[in-house]
Amino acid sequence: MFHDEQPALCLFGAGGHGRVVAGIARRIWRGKVIFGDNNLTVGTLVDGTKVEVSNLSDVGKYNVLVTVGENRIRRKLQMQADQLGLKCAFLVADTASYFASDPGGGSTILTSTVVNPGAKIGRGVIINTGAIVEHDSTINDFCHLAPNSLVLGGCTLDNDVFLGANSTVLQGLYICPDVIIGAGAVVVCDITQPGTYAGVPARRIG
Numbered sequence: 491m492f493h494d495e496q497p498a499l500c501l502f503g504a505g506g507h508g509r510v511v512a513g514i515a516r517r518i519w520r521g522k523v524i525f526g527d528n529n530l531t532v533g534t535l536v537d538g539t540k541v542e543v544s545n546l547s548d549v550g551k552y553n554v555l556v557t558v559g560e561n562r563i564r565r566k567l568q569m570q571a572d573q574l575g576l577k578c579a580f581l582v583a584d585t586a587s588y589f590a591s592d593p594g595g596g597s598t599i600l601t602s603t604v605v606n607p608g609a610k611i612g613r614g615v616i617i618n619t620g621a622i623v624e625h626d627s628t629i630n631d632f633c634h635l636a637p638n639s640l641v642l643g644g645c646t647l648d649n650d651v652f653l654g655a656n657s658t659v660l661q662g663l664y665i666c667p668d669v670i671i672g673a674g675a676v677v678v679c680d681i682t683q684p685g686t687y688a689g690v691p692a693r694r695i696g
């Protein structure tokens with residue numbers, strides 16, 4: 491599913507997350523797909539996709555999708571892309587069961603995910619492999635839902651929340667900005683203080 495008239499796509503960030511997104515984009519994007527990366531030399535091949543730019547300022551006419559898993563870095567690069575006036579894409583995998591309104595620019599909805607009706611997905615969000623966002627939940631800007639994490643119905647995840655792999659947020663809960671939830675945790679009540687939470691039920695650590 492693509493949402494842009496322009497045919498060419500620059501995935502900015504050729505690390506682990508970028509390579510996963512590239513695997514999907516190569517299969518379903520209608521036009522050319524390239525990588526951009528600050529740390530790689532132009533011409534490097536990454537899983538068969540060429541790095542063609544090393545700076546966002548060189549992206550030019552391409553649609554850009556910032557493909558960095560770490561929330562803070564992804565946000566920073568997206569802000570730079572916005573300042574440069576770049577055309578920002580989003581991507582929903584063909585294997586996703588996506589039943590909500592379009593996600594915000596810069597978001598990636600990966601393989602075998604489910605996003606149910608009434609859910610809202612903000613800008614720069616990653617819904618990673620197998621993650622589920624149940625009906626009427628809101629996932630704000632630059633959140634990352636790691637593989638197989640689960641947000642039950644009617645929740646709100648505020649900006650820059652990271653949900654670890656296989657974690658669960660019970661229905662109707664609120665999580666404030668800048669929270670990290672550990673792998674396998676179960677969130678059973680609202681979280682209103684930034685920090686790292688882990689375990690069942692999830693409690694603040696560190």
Ligand SMILES: CC(C)(COP(=O)(O)OP(=O)(O)OC[C@H]1O[C@@H](n2cnc3c(N)ncnc32)[C@H](O)[C@@H]1OP(=O)(O)O)[C@@H](O)C(=O)NCCC(=O)NCCS
Nearest residue numbers: 636637653654655670671672673674686687688689695696
């Ligand atoms: C929760 C997490 C962020 C903590 O990382 P950290 O701040 O480096 O913490 P540490 O590894 O130093 O662990 C601190 C304590 O929490 C415990 N802990 C760490 N992760 C935990 C988890 N997921 N569940 C329960 N306890 C956990 C550790 O055993 C340690 O306990 P101790 O103080 O009794 O020894 C990390 O362990 C985690 O779960 N990350 C998610 C990884 C993930 O899902 N990645 C997906 C990428 S797409």
